[in-house]
Structure formats: C-alpha cells, structure tokens
Amino acid sequence: MNIVLKNATIIEKNNPFNNQKVDIEITDGVLSKIGTNLAIKEGYTTIEKENLHVSTGWVDTQVVFGEPGFETTETIKNGLHVAAKSGFTDVFVHSNTNPSIDNQAVIHLIQNKGLGQATQLHLVGTLTKNAEGNELAELFDMKNAGAIAFGDYKKSLTNANLLKIALQYTQDFNGLVFAFPMNKDIKGKGFVNEGVVSTKLGMKGIPALAELVELARNIAILNYTGGKMHVPTISCAESVALIREAKSKGLSITCGVSINNLVLNENEITDFNTDTKVYPPLRSEQDRLALIEGVKDGSIDVITSDHCPVNIENKRIEYDLSAYGSIGLESIFGALNQVVPLEISIEKLTNGHQFLNEKPEIAIGQKAKLTLFNPDTHWIFESKNIMSLSKNAIMLGKKMKGEVYGIINTNSIQI
Structure with missing residues (x-):
C-alpha cells in the first residue's frame, strides 16, 4: 500500500x-x-x-456484534466494515453471543472471522462462565488465546468475593477486569432513570443509587486487592466524583462513558421511542453535564459508542418489554464533536490504545x-x-x- x-x-x-x-x-x-x-x-x-x-486510529472499548448466535442482529464481517467506515481501527468486542466468549475455542472462532479486515478485533472474554456470575471463567487460558480483558457484558457481579478473587488472580498475568456498576437489587424492575420524567410517564425508574452503591463497592474491593479495573460506562454525576477520588488515591482504575449518556438526557424517552431504551439509562441533564466535565478533566478516560444492535422484533414492542441497546458506531463522532472540543474528542477516541499496550504515533x-x-x-x-x-x-x-x-x-x- x-x-x-x-x-x-x-x-x-x-x-x-x-x-x-x-x-x-x-x-x-x-x-x-x-x-x-x-x-x-x-x-x-x-x-x-x-x-x-488525520489522527491516530480510534478505539471503541465496548461493542457487540451478535455473531456467533445472533447473526440476524449483526455479523462480525459487516460489524467490522461499519467500524472502519466510522473511523475505528480497533474495537473491543464483548460477549453478547451464544455461546458466550468464555473459553479459547470461542475466542479462536471469532478471531478467525475477523481476519483480513481493516479494523482489528479485540475480544473481551467473560469474567464468569457463561456470564452467569457463579464461577470464574478460564481467564488465563483466554488471555493466552488473545483476550485483552475480562468482564460480563452489562452485568455486575452480585458475589463481591468473586470480584475480589478475580482482581487478585488476574494480577499474575497483568489482566484487566471490566466491572459494570449496577446493583440489580436496587435496580429492581426499573428500566429508565428514576426522576420526575419517569414519574410523569408512569415508568419504573432505576435510581442513580443502583450505580453508586455498586461502583463504591467495586472501588473498595480494588483498593483492597490491587489489580487493574476498567469501569466500562458510568451515567451519574456522583459516579464521576467517585472515579475522580479513586484516581486521586492512586488506584489503577480507568473509566468510560457511552456517547448516549454524554449527548442525551432523560427527556428523550417522553415519546416512548424504544430506541431510547439504553443501559445504563439516559439520566438527568445535571448528570449529563457532570459527565462532560469528567471527560474534560480526565476523570473519564474513554468514550464508547456502546454499539448494541437489536433486531426489530425485540425493539418495536412495548417500551418496558423492549430490549436495551442502540447502535452507535456510525454516529459517535458527529455526536461527540457537538459537545466537546475536537482535541478532546480525538484524545478520548484514541485513549483505548493503552489497553492494548501500544502507543501508535503519526511519525x-x-x-x-x-x-x-x-x-x-x-x-x-x-x-x-x-x-x-x-x-x-x-x-x-x-x-x-x-x-x-x-x-x-x-x-x-x-x-
């Protein structure tokens, strides 16, 4: 070339x-x-x-493509094509698949499907077997097979001791643990942000507390064990403060935010458009502005498209029954460039290279x-x-x- x-x-x-x-x-x-x-x-x-x-190639730290198991939502080949046309040289693919990405065989299968593409595919293996939260998956074997990190996609570990063991174990091979913060007991049956908007619409809300309690717990465990933790997405002002404090203590913690939470707020749900049902949910305008400040001051390290394809059968139904998720690769740059300066946009879109232990330069x-x-x-x-x-x-x-x-x-x- x-x-x-x-x-x-x-x-x-x-x-x-x-x-x-x-x-x-x-x-x-x-x-x-x-x-x-x-x-x-x-x-x-x-x-x-x-x-x-021209900038160094962009990295998206959280996408799902469906294949294997859910090829009708997205295939790896087309997903990587979309990523390339959207500006991403590297994407972290998470397990929203069947079977789950919890062993070497599945990792090799997906890696082979991603060969020969302009965008490089990097796999985040599940932290637990079948992402069920009961016992650790084959982390070291997956690391040897090429997994770059481990985390149960959009799931928080109910068993705090299991997260503690994972953080201790992964230190032996410099592994990275993705820890999604959402306490499922406090979340309950909620599916949008708890607040005035959800009350007016008669929708069950997810309080910010569900995220804060889990994030505080995970940070406390990290402080005890050491190791490396990445929080894939946060959505609340208080979460930004917790991350900022954890970094000030010298903990090895990084953090991301979805473009959805950075650009939109809870008012989007008032027309009951199920495309606005995302996870974590769209929060208040105060939360959105706090997230932007977190991006600007470095508390938030990366911005993700949070690309999650869902087929029409699971989206064009009643709001409370519809699946979470929105595609985002095609629109992330145009949306992000509206709310933060260009230099910051590029910084946050390229920061993911640190997880690949590389530092590409235009030189x-x-x-x-x-x-x-x-x-x-x-x-x-x-x-x-x-x-x-x-x-x-x-x-x-x-x-x-x-x-x-x-x-x-x-x-x-x-x-």
Whole structure:
C-alpha cells in the first residue's frame, strides 16, 4: 500500500505537526515522509479530501456484534466494515453471543472471522462462565488465546468475593477486569432513570443509587486487592466524583462513558421511542453535564459508542418489554464533536490504545494506523446513514458535526 495524503491537518497531542496541514507519504503501510508539497512518486496513489484531518486510529472499548448466535442482529464481517467506515481501527468486542466468549475455542472462532479486515478485533472474554456470575471463567487460558480483558457484558457481579478473587488472580498475568456498576437489587424492575420524567410517564425508574452503591463497592474491593479495573460506562454525576477520588488515591482504575449518556438526557424517552431504551439509562441533564466535565478533566478516560444492535422484533414492542441497546458506531463522532472540543474528542477516541499496550504515533517509521475525517461538516443523522444490519439508532434525527472518511490500518485502506 503506497499512498500520499495531501493537505491533511494532523490532530495529535504533543506531535510537532499538531494542527498543521501537511502531506503524509505511506510506503508499504509505514509512514515514510511527512512534509509540505511532497512529490508524488510513481506507483503511489493520492488521496485528497475536503478539509482532510488525520489522527491516530480510534478505539471503541465496548461493542457487540451478535455473531456467533445472533447473526440476524449483526455479523462480525459487516460489524467490522461499519467500524472502519466510522473511523475505528480497533474495537473491543464483548460477549453478547451464544455461546458466550468464555473459553479459547470461542475466542479462536471469532478471531478467525475477523481476519483480513481493516479494523482489528479485540475480544473481551467473560469474567464468569457463561456470564452467569457463579464461577470464574478460564481467564488465563483466554488471555493466552488473545483476550485483552475480562468482564460480563452489562452485568455486575452480585458475589463481591468473586470480584475480589478475580482482581487478585488476574494480577499474575497483568489482566484487566471490566466491572459494570449496577446493583440489580436496587435496580429492581426499573428500566429508565428514576426522576420526575419517569414519574410523569408512569415508568419504573432505576435510581442513580443502583450505580453508586455498586461502583463504591467495586472501588473498595480494588483498593483492597490491587489489580487493574476498567469501569466500562458510568451515567451519574456522583459516579464521576467517585472515579475522580479513586484516581486521586492512586488506584489503577480507568473509566468510560457511552456517547448516549454524554449527548442525551432523560427527556428523550417522553415519546416512548424504544430506541431510547439504553443501559445504563439516559439520566438527568445535571448528570449529563457532570459527565462532560469528567471527560474534560480526565476523570473519564474513554468514550464508547456502546454499539448494541437489536433486531426489530425485540425493539418495536412495548417500551418496558423492549430490549436495551442502540447502535452507535456510525454516529459517535458527529455526536461527540457537538459537545466537546475536537482535541478532546480525538484524545478520548484514541485513549483505548493503552489497553492494548501500544502507543501508535503519526511519525516517520511508524505503521500507518490512521483515522481520516472532516470535523466541520454539519448534517442530520438519517436512516440512509445506517450501515449496520440492525436499525435501532438512538441518534436518528439528531444534528451531527463532522464526518468520517475512513481508516488506514493493517496495510490496507477503508474509505
């Protein structure tokens, strides 16, 4: 792959070319020259795009594709295609599958299905067998097979001692534990945020307390055991404060937030559109603003699309019976770029590389792992913009700022 990106503005903190418009030459998948007015060599393809910007490749730390078991919602092949067109060079795929990603065989199966794609697939194995929360899965074996972390997707461990053992055990091989915070007893039968809106609509609410109690418990266990913990999504102002405090104590804890909670609030549910039923639920405007501050001050490390395809049979039904989840890969950048400055957007979209023990750079001699985009276009997210097999998009009809052209990765290009 020999190409030259013409007149590309680099967005990369601490890069000497940051915010400068340059040409970038890529030879056999490696960055070979960076400068202005580079000559085009024979055999090189020129790529020019309107207001072209380039950053290190983006990472999404929480997506599900369904396959194996739920291919009607999304396949791995199409899911990775959507991710590439949405700007992601790397995605962390979680177990919302049948069978669960809880052993080497399933990991190898999914890895093989992801070969040859521009977007690299990284698997988060379940923390417990079949994600049932009763006994630990084969963590070390899955680590050896290529799992990058362990966590039961959207489930919190009722058994606190099991989380303690997991954090102790994974230290032997530098493992990372994903710990989703939601106390199921306090949550009860709630399915939207508990507050004035849910009361007016007659919907059963999930109090912020359900998240806070579980998060505080998990942090206390981490403080006792040591180890590495990632909180995949938080949704409340008080959770931001808990994470901030834990980091100030030197705990090895990182945190993410869903684009849904960062951009939207509980008022979205008033028309009973089931695409707004997500987990954690959309919270109050005060919570949303606190999450934005957490992103800006570094309390929140990464932002995820929280991409969760759901087929129409499980979405176009009564609100309380419908499944949680929204697709988000196609709209995350345009939505995020509306609420935080571009430099922060790119920082949070690239921070996931730390979990892969890599630090790609836009520098000569580095492998090309790039996302190409235009941060300044304004548009409306419509059905025609959906590339996923499932169409449950919470951002439909929302204003977007910025469009993605594609990625260059694995010595291939997807634009």
